[in-house]
Amino acid sequence: MNTKSEFAVPTLKEYPQIPVIQIGAMSHSKPFVAKAEHQQPLGFPGELVDDWQQVALRKMEELLGKYRALPVFLDSCVKCGACTDKCHYFLGTADPKNMPVARQDLLRNVYRRYFTFAGKHFPRLVGAIDLTEEVLEDWYRYYHQCSECRRCSVYCPFGIDTAEITMAGREILASVGVGQKYANEIIGKVHKLGNNLGLPGPAMINTLEGLEEEIEEDIGVAVKLPLDQAQADVLLVTPSADFFAEPHVDGLIGYAKVFHQAGISWTLSSYASEAANFGIFIGNYENMQKVAQRIRDAALELGVKRIVVGECGHAWRVAYSFWNTLIGPFDFLDPNYPVPQHVCEMTYDLIQRGALQFDRERNDDKVVTFHDSCNVSRASRMGNIPGGQFVIPRALIKAACNHFYDMAPETIHEHTFCCGGGGGLLTDDLLELRVKGSVPRMEAFKRVVEDHGVTHMAAICAICKSQFAKVFPYFEFEMDAIVSVHQLVGDALQLGVER
Amino acid sequence: MSVVYGILLYGVAAVLLCGVGYRVVRYWRTSAPLKIPTTPAPVTRGGVVLRMFREVVFFESLFKGSKWTWLFGWIFHFALLLVLLRHLRYFIDPVWGWVEWMQPAGVYAGYGMVFGLAGLWARRLMVDRIRYISAPSDHLMLVLLLAIAGTGLLMKYVLHTDIVALKLFFLGLLSFDWQPLPTDPILLLHLFLIIVLALIFPFSKLLHAPGLFFSPSRNQADNPRERRYAPGAPTR
Numbered sequence: 001m002n003t004k005s006e007f008a009v010p011t012l013k014e015y016p017q018i019p020v021i022q023i024g025a026m027s028h029s030k031p032f033v034a035k036a037e038h039q040q041p042l043g044f045p046g047e048l049v050d051d052w053q054q055v056a057l058r059k060m061e062e063l064l065g066k067y068r069a070l071p072v073f074l075d076s077c078v079k080c081g082a083c084t085d086k087c088h089y090f091l092g093t094a095d096p097k098n099m100p101v102a103r104q105d106l107l108r109n110v111y112r113r114y115f116t117f118a119g120k121h122f123p124r125l126v127g128a129i130d131l132t133e134e135v136l137e138d139w140y141r142y143y144h145q146c147s148e149c150r151r152c153s154v155y156c157p158f159g160i161d162t163a164e165i166t167m168a169g170r171e172i173l174a175s176v177g178v179g180q181k182y183a184n185e186i187i188g189k190v191h192k193l194g195n196n197l198g199l200p201g202p203a204m205i206n207t208l209e210g211l212e213e214e215i216e217e218d219i220g221v222a223v224k225l226p227l228d229q230a231q232a233d234v235l236l237v238t239p240s241a242d243f244f245a246e247p248h249v250d251g252l253i254g255y256a257k258v259f260h261q262a263g264i265s266w267t268l269s270s271y272a273s274e275a276a277n278f279g280i281f282i283g284n285y286e287n288m289q290k291v292a293q294r295i296r297d298a299a300l301e302l303g304v305k306r307i308v309v310g311e312c313g314h315a316w317r318v319a320y321s322f323w324n325t326l327i328g329p330f331d332f333l334d335p336n337y338p339v340p341q342h343v344c345e346m347t348y349d350l351i352q353r354g355a356l357q358f359d360r361e362r363n364d365d366k367v368v369t370f371h372d373s374c375n376v377s378r379a380s381r382m383g384n385i386p387g388g389q390f391v392i393p394r395a396l397i398k399a400a401c402n403h404f405y406d407m408a409p410e411t412i413h414e415h416t417f418c419c420g421g422g423g424g425l426l427t428d429d430l431l432e433l434r435v436k437g438s439v440p441r442m443e444a445f446k447r448v449v450e451d452h453g454v455t456h457m458a459a460i461c462a463i464c465k466s467q468f469a470k471v472f473p474y475f476e477f478e479m480d481a482i483v484s485v486h487q488l489v490g491d492a493l494q495l496g497v498e499r
Numbered sequence: 500m501s502v503v504y505g506i507l508l509y510g511v512a513a514v515l516l517c518g519v520g521y522r523v524v525r526y527w528r529t530s531a532p533l534k535i536p537t538t539p540a541p542v543t544r545g546g547v548v549l550r551m552f553r554e555v556v557f558f559e560s561l562f563k564g565s566k567w568t569w570l571f572g573w574i575f576h577f578a579l580l581l582v583l584l585r586h587l588r589y590f591i592d593p594v595w596g597w598v599e600w601m602q603p604a605g606v607y608a609g610y611g612m613v614f615g616l617a618g619l620w621a622r623r624l625m626v627d628r629i630r631y632i633s634a635p636s637d638h639l640m641l642v643l644l645l646a647i648a649g650t651g652l653l654m655k656y657v658l659h660t661d662i663v664a665l666k667l668f669f670l671g672l673l674s675f676d677w678q679p680l681p682t683d684p685i686l687l688l689h690l691f692l693i694i695v696l697a698l699i700f701p702f703s704k705l706l707h708a709p710g711l712f713f714s715p716s717r718n719q720a721d722n723p724r725e726r727r728y729a730p731g732a733p734t735r
Contacts, residue, residue: 018628020627021627021628021631064529065529066529066530066532067529067530067531067532068526068529068530068531068713068715069531069535069714069715069716071525071526071529072526072710072713072714072715073714075522075704075706075707075710076704076706076707076710076711076714077704077707078637078704078707079623079629079632079633079634079637079704080561080565080568080572080619080629081565081568081622081623081626081628081629081632082560082561082564082565082568082569083564084626084628084629084632085628086564096628096631096632099628099631099632101632102631102632105632116702117702118636118699118702118703122636124635125634125635125636125639126634126635126636126703127634127635127636150537150716153537153716154537154560154563154564155560155561155563155564155565156560156561156564157554157558157560157561157564157572157707157711158707158710158711158714158717159537159554159560159711159714159715159716159717160714160716161535161537161716164535285532285533320723320724321533321534321535321723322533322534322723324723324724324727324728324729325532325533325534325723325727325728325729325730328727328729329727338724339724340724377538378537378538379535379537379538380538381538381539381540381542381721384542385542386538386539386540386541386542386546386721387539389538389539390539414537414538414539
């Protein structure tokens, strides 16, 4: 694979090094631009509008008045540099515009020029710049080299979150007619069909029936994957990649086994067949709300009592942090369970209650480590205590596996590195960026592989799983070294035993 | 000269208060439509107060981010606080006991300011990443602060000024009963630099001081499931 790539694949170093900046190192990287047919259904103009500067500045003014974070973050940066060596894309590419503060400055310098006294009257002094075509191009390039993972915000003395700036940048870009094809096309599919893949209902029925047969052949137990079953207790909303992608689908089988063994009646929905919500990636409130609304509607329609969300990082952020605001209140659901509940929380509770038994030995062929997904780690929570999002998935892995080792402490928990494909960048037109951006995670993985003989990395995010399956081979790791947490759970779970 | 400085000081105080006040009111009025604390975050308001306290007093996040920047930055800010408290003696009569008591600390803090600022500037000049992100104003801000600290230390040790008369001048300003200002050039320079600093405060990155308190990633509690956060959809 290495010989085929059109770019130099970085070599993994023994210990992480902060690169010397290389100006313009990634200035060639940009994703395909959305066509009119991807833009218009989302409410954006089909191509670059004639008076794009005015439109962009008006949009910026609107956003400044809409999101408090924006003026606060743009005003408050003191250029202390604490974030400059924190972004995986900077560490992997050395392009200085991938330093979080420099990425923010692309927007900040324009903000200063048009919206602040200092920038209007002394632009050179404060680095303010005019909004030129060149700047717009830089926005498009570099706001699509940020995975909105929030790692920089952990270290910023003012909590400046580059994800918020990137979202604003992308929203301005889409509003002048330069959206990103990958994300916008996907959002359009959800609006139309209910999932990112554009999978229609009949295809889902086929897939789920196939999986049921596969499980029964495999273990001799009739584990069901119900679809559109009214009056089920639980509506499971999971990323549509779980329906067919590897290793995602093994995670879905794992959830099904847990529901089966716990005796919980559950269902998937063909109308709300997607937990992912790319509305967050493009920073657009209305699209994010519209995508989420399908889930509320499905829950009401099916008459369920609970909503459980499958393994997906940004989906969990939207569900946990935003759903209650966007599509709440959930007063029609059972108040005895958190709304929404993460599938890991559900399984964890069942284990605590003694409802699940495991044969850990079944996973003895694996030595496992866990990749904390960025949105779960830094933008959400599981359980009742801060940091529960780190404890619970690990507890599940340890319940199902005998051999577990964490990666280096500076690369896990709130310090975790993005997989390199998050934030709407999981597209092949950004492959070079994805490979290079994965380097910090790959280096940490390599160390546990060498030190502890780790064979598998478990994750709870559809994007992470796809990304690692894609980039592992570039670094001489096996493509299938990435597994779902619920695959491990499902493989070790004793089915049919006394509860 | 007393009149010029008197007017300047009144004027700059007004600009500082109104400028920062305007920003603060604008931050306050702008909605935060979604819950975006950087997690793990406190789940209660009390926890948030503690988190903000650790940020404001210990620069907790910066400590995680960069030990050198934290060291120089924290020393500078803490020293600045001590120096400001020491200067209270020019504005109150009789001088409060604890202000009298902390005078020596305030003097040493002057050196602390210079040390911290020099360290920050050295990083800005020598680390390629930080040099890249620095605008002229970022360097000049450090020069200005260094000059303020330097002129202050000079007055303390080399070029003394009549601080009794100076105090009368300030007390006069506070009670609108103008008194003459000593005309030593070093004092006038020190005061002028402070006027410049105060003047640019509301229009520059010095807004990080009030900004921190409005940062949603730090000042929000992580409780979206327990309590519905419903500030209303952002209006266009």
